[in-house]
Amino acid sequence: MGESPGVTMGFMPFPRGGSAFVALELAQRLQRSVSDFSLVAGSWPEGPNPKMSDARRFFAAVQRLTTMNYSPDAAPSGSGDVVAMHPSFEYKEDVSDRVLSDFTPAEGAAFTESWAQALKPTDGPGRHSVLHLHHLGPMNLAARRTGTPVVAHLHGTEMKFVIQAQEAASSSGRWTGHSAWRYADHWAKELQQAAREAAAVVCVSEDDATLATELFALPSGAVHIIENGVDAGYFGPLPLDDRDKLRYWTKWLVNDPQGWDGTAVPGTVSYSEQLLRDSFVNEAGRMRPVLLCVSRFLRWKRLTDVIDAYVMARDEHGLRSPLVIWGGYPGECEGIHPYEYARSKGDAGVFFTGWRGPEDLKYGYAAADLMVNGADSEPFGTAILQAMATGTPVLSTRTGGPAKFIQDSGPRQNGWFFDLGDIKGLAHLLTELVGNIESWRDRLGTESRRLVLRRYSWERVVEDFHGLYDATLRTGAKVRG
Structure with a gap:
C-alpha cells in the first residue's frame, strides 16, 4: 500500500453516532500510513455527554486535530473559539442542533464561512491534496473555496434528509408547510450540487450507492462502494459467565x-x-x-x-x-x-x-x-x-x-x-x-x-481509500468506480 500525500479529513457534527466511530477508526489508521494527515472535527465540549461530544476527548488518538467548538448560544456569524451549532440531518424538537432545512441561506453561509477558514490550505505541515469529508453539508460547500479534490463519504443520513426535504418542498409531503422545513428545497439542491462536484462519492453499501446515483443524478459508475470495517480485536468473544x-x-x-x-x-x-x-x-x-x-x-x-x-x-x-x-x-x-x-x-x-x-x-x-x-x-x-x-x-x-x-x-x-x-x-x-x-x-x-x-477488517478499508486518494490525485478529475 503506497503513501498518499496530504489528506485532511473533515467531520462536521459533534461526535455521537456510528459515523463518528467510522471517522475515528479511519483517522487512527490513516495517520500511520498517510504522509501528512489531519482531522478537522466538530465538537461540543459542554454537551450532555462530553466524553463523546467533546472531539478533543473522542478523537484523542488523532495526533493532528483541529476542533470547531460549537455552542447553542453562539450567533450564526460566530467565529474564533466558538461557532454556532451545526445543522442536523434529522428534525427533532427541543434540541440544540436544528434540522438543516430550518437554516436560512444567510445562516448557512455564515456557518459555511466558519468551515472555509478551518479547511483553508496551508503551506508545510497541514497542507492537503485531498479532502476526505464525511456526510454532505455546509462543510462541502466550504471546500469549494479550497480548490482541493473532495472525497465525499456518505453515511446514509444525508440522503434521508434530501428525500425528506424533497417531500417537504412538494405540495403534499409529510413536512409540507412545517416551519422547520421552509428552506428544504434550497438545501436539497445545495447537497445535490455538492455531491455532483465531488471528485469521488463513497457509499457504504450497494443499496446506498444505487440511491445516491439516483438522488444526486450522478453518472453511472460515479459512486464507489467502500464498506465500513470492524475492529475484531476490540469487539471479540468474552468469556462471561x-x-x-x-x-x-x-x-x-x-x-x-x-x-x-x-x-x-x-x-x-x-x-x-x-x-x-x-x-x-x-x-x-x-x-x-x-x-x-x-x-x-x-x-x-x-x-x-x-x-x-x-x-x-x-x-x-x-x-x-x-x-x-x-x-x-x-x-x-x-x-x-x-x-x-x-x-x-x-x-x-x-x-x-x-x-x-x-x-x-x-x-x-x-x-x-x-x-x-x-x-x-x-x-x-x-x-x-x-x-x-x-x-x-x-x-x-x-x-x-x-x-x-x-x-x-x-x-x-x-x-x-x-x-x-x-x-x-x-x-x-x-x-x-x-x-x-x-x-x-x-x-x-x-x-x-x-x-x-x-x-470486514479496517486494514482493507484503509487500503481502498488509499487507492481512491491516489486515483483522485492522478486524474485530477472525477474518479469512476
Whole structure:
C-alpha cells in the first residue's frame, strides 16, 4: 500500500453516532500510513455527554486535530473559539442542533464561512491534496473555496434528509408547510450540487450507492462502494459467565444508570436491583437469554416495531427474556420517546441503558444472546457487525448492509431476517429463538465472527481509500468506480 500525500479529513457534527466511530477508526489508521494527515472535527465540549461530544476527548488518538467548538448560544456569524451549532440531518424538537432545512441561506453561509477558514490550505505541515469529508453539508460547500479534490463519504443520513426535504418542498409531503422545513428545497439542491462536484462519492453499501446515483443524478459508475470495517480485536468473544453478565447489567441499569426520559437528563431512567434480578434471572438461578437492540432514537430505526413485537411475544406467547434498548444520545429523539412508548404498552421486561461508550458496549454485546434490528433502511449497520464480531447473532430486517452480511440459511448461517413491519412474525421469531437457544447460540455466534474476520477488517478499508486518494490525485478529475 503506497503513501498518499496530504489528506485532511473533515467531520462536521459533534461526535455521537456510528459515523463518528467510522471517522475515528479511519483517522487512527490513516495517520500511520498517510504522509501528512489531519482531522478537522466538530465538537461540543459542554454537551450532555462530553466524553463523546467533546472531539478533543473522542478523537484523542488523532495526533493532528483541529476542533470547531460549537455552542447553542453562539450567533450564526460566530467565529474564533466558538461557532454556532451545526445543522442536523434529522428534525427533532427541543434540541440544540436544528434540522438543516430550518437554516436560512444567510445562516448557512455564515456557518459555511466558519468551515472555509478551518479547511483553508496551508503551506508545510497541514497542507492537503485531498479532502476526505464525511456526510454532505455546509462543510462541502466550504471546500469549494479550497480548490482541493473532495472525497465525499456518505453515511446514509444525508440522503434521508434530501428525500425528506424533497417531500417537504412538494405540495403534499409529510413536512409540507412545517416551519422547520421552509428552506428544504434550497438545501436539497445545495447537497445535490455538492455531491455532483465531488471528485469521488463513497457509499457504504450497494443499496446506498444505487440511491445516491439516483438522488444526486450522478453518472453511472460515479459512486464507489467502500464498506465500513470492524475492529475484531476490540469487539471479540468474552468469556462471561452468568455472574459476570448479571454484574454488568446491574452496573448499567442500577448502579450507574444513563437512561433518560423526556427531560433528556442521563440517569432519569433507572431500575431497582430486585426488578433486575426478577427480569434477568430465572427460577433456577440462571440468566435468561437477553435480547439487545442498539440504536439511536430515530424514526427509521423503527424501535416501536421492536417494542410492539416484544410486548406481543411477552403477553401472548409467554416470553420471559428481557429486552434491552441500548443507546439514544441524550436529547436526541425523533417522534415519540421509546421509553414513553414502552411505558404506554406496559414496560415489564423492557430496559433502557442510555448512551454508553464502546468500552461498555463490547461487554453489552457479550452479555446479550441475540441482537435485534428493526430499521427500515439501515445504510450499513456497524453495530450489527460489532455484535457479530463478539459472537452475538442478529435478527434483522433485510435492508442495506444487513441484507448482504447476514446469512439466514445454509452451512454458514449466522442470523435471521424478518419482514419489515411484520410485528406478529417478529414476535413469533423472538419466542421461537429464545425457546431453542441452545440449538443455535454457539454455532451461529461462531459463524458471525468468522464472517467479520473474513470480510470486514479496517486494514482493507484503509487500503481502498488509499487507492481512491491516489486515483483522485492522478486524474485530477472525477474518479469512476
